[in-house]
Amino acid sequence: MTIVMFLKESICDFCHRYKEQIIMSKHNCFHCGLDIVMTKKPSEIVWENQIFFDDKLFCCNGCKTVYEIFSLNDMSCYYDFEKSPGATPLDINGKYDFLDNESIVSKLLEFHEDSTAIVSLNIPHIHCSSCIWILENLQRLQKGINTSQVNFPEKKVRITYNPQIVSLQMIVGLLSSIGYEPYISLDNYETGTATIDRSLTYKLGVAFFCFGNIMLLSFPEYFEVKEFWLDQYRGFFRGLIFALSLPSFFYSANGYYVSAYKSIKSRMLNIDIPIALGIIVMFGRSTFDIVMDYGSGFFDSLTGLIFFMLLGKMFQIKTYSFLSFERDFKSYFPIAITKINSNTTEESIPVYDIQKGDRLLIRNQELIPVDGILISEKAQIDYSFVTGEAIPITKKSGDKIFAGGKQMGKIIEMEVLHTVSQSYLTQLWSNAIFQKNVEQKHKTITDSISRYFTPILLLIAFLGFGYWIFIDATIAFNVFTAVLIVACPCALALTAPFTFGNVLRLLGKQHFYLKNALVIEQLAKVDTLVFDKTGTITTNMKSNISYQGQPLDNENIRIIKNVLRASNHPLSRMLYAFLPEANPLKMDAFEEIAGKGILSCIGAIEIKIGSYEFVNQNAINPVLASFPLGISGVENTSVHITIDGVYFGCYIFNNHYRDGLADLFQKLKANYQIKVLSGDNAGERATLEQLLPAGTELVFNQKPEQKLAFIKKLQDEGKNVMMIGDGLNDAGALAQSNVGISISENVNVFSPACDAILDANEFQKLDYFLKLSKNAIKTIKMSFVLSLLYNVVGLSFAITGNLLPLVAAIIMPLSTITIVSFVTLMSMYYARKK
């Protein structure tokens, strides 16, 4: 009786609510800024599904809790610096259990003693001043934390704490509970403190110190007034200038001598040879001049030259410290994993200690670190790290599962087949391409020019010497040194660093981050582009969803949307985002069956959403297996719907290609050969052929090593290859290619080792970036011509034996300034030109 009553009531309630107009109101969460949609009927006063606390609105209980923690500890000025700065804390239940293992913790710590321990944690969420404030006031939230210091550019927090009062696990738990979950991966294992190379800064400091003081002391000489007082102290001034030039000559400039020596040894004429030659000759002649009292020497120009060249080097180095270009599988893999012992006890062990035959426990959202066999009944494994494919794959008991996948859903058990280093994916890193430290795998533009420059320069110097030696030996000596001094390719050497440094910054502003300046030259040389398919030219943020079957009316769509709201399955989330906005309904029952689908009741209506088999069970009108087929005849991912036992149809998920892809390829086609590599089957061939310009080579079913080999083959044919990929399976190809670009939806977290990281939103600008790099090379060439003109003017002074220290002191800085401003303006101009 009561059941019937209840049913009737709920149906009535359902109809009633559907008919009555509902008011919706949009707000933002006070903590994280997420949109909140509140609804109510006009007759009601209270808004539905709202979380109200302390006169503030929150999107979820998690955000509310963080606010409570802060306001309880009198720290609500967190919200004053920035509007809605927070992040919703995620459930970390059991995720950091491994931190109770002493040996693992000790590997993470920078410093450890009885009552002091220091740890550096990487926190990707750090993004504003509120973050800095809250993380530097951690000691007010947790006893035992002494100090904490944020490094904003690196997104790191360094915490000093007392391990006798508080454990690392508690600190990590605290950080996670306030929405600042640290990112701990195998990469952190045994890192210790990295030593930072600051030698360039020191060298620059020394060079500037010497340059500045020598400039001041040289002033009297410039005016060359025959005055008693100046003549009186000339020796003292010159001696001092000589002494001051020593640190600059011996310390600041030593990088050039080393590089010149190395290049002579390897029989490659690089730009550092004429530089080193110029510096040494300048120093030698100036010392000679002073000792013999011929003149004041060129110490001012010498130190100025060293300073400006080091400045150029400094400018060229633009590092994005929050990005890492050296990531391998270690940055993704967990540091420890739960092992099930033979006596069914659980234990956290470091990933490197995993043995063949071990039984491991993988929790929700945990990464599988080794290859193995699934023991549990079913698993949903998300391989998006590896392949870029966002939709999880279902595995059954006994199936082989590969390292790099992420478990979605319930806890699973697995048995280990290979250790970490021998797993399918990690084996890729034993390839030779990852072993050698390829510092200079190609010649730079400056070096190729200096191949001609250096011999010509020496020729002129000897010709001048040969001519004058018959007239006057002293002049001959002067001319010889003057040629080498003037022609010292200061301007030439400055051109490339300043152009590249500037372009590097301009690209960085547009979310295209290069590892270093050399990449720009490589970009300009590229003639073949190889794209990965999944995750690179397709996006996993959006899916192309289409419906097939009996038409659904608005009410049905509304019901489906409400059921999906409660589900966390990626397909549900995607479908939920795809369906139009609908008013909320009250659900009476909800059950998510892993690997099958969702069973839910709204009022008396039973809804099944999920796989074909699951949905068609006991359906009134079972449709015989009519799997939705993609254009190419291969099965696509789909979600089927039954409402009240009536099978309606299914939503089909197609790959969604990035916006502007066809346009981009059309533009690139003119200048480049384009190829698409895919680890998937040929299912999308027809779509791709339609979308991409004719002549694009499509290769399917490629394993990671095959991708690497493919690139290598192209290179052997003499091509300059640029690889654009995203997942770990592209890592080999990215390392092998001349330029490896990794596309990333979130540049802070995921990207394999590469030469450049491109924000996925800027993908369609790729042709602009390539064009800009070509223009950068053009700018350099123009400026080379300019600096050669300067050299001609200077040489005409030198060869006639008229090079005075004052002339040198004017020519050198002048050429430097014109060159630097020329290349800066030109690169800005080219960057603006779309």
Place this chain on the structure above:
Amino acid sequence: MSVIYLLITISIVVAIGFFIAFIVAVKSGQYDDDYTPSVRMLFDDELKKEKPKSVQITKEKQI
């Protein structure tokens, strides 16, 4: 000894003093992170403003 020796010596010593200060600053890592301190500098003031407010609230509650 002429005064010029003295003056030049003093100027060089002062310059070396600044140079040493620069080396010390680099060594201590001041140039490694040039953003965070600029933000941190502004926090202390905000904190002082906040504190008296909370004291007032607790007083009211006591009454």
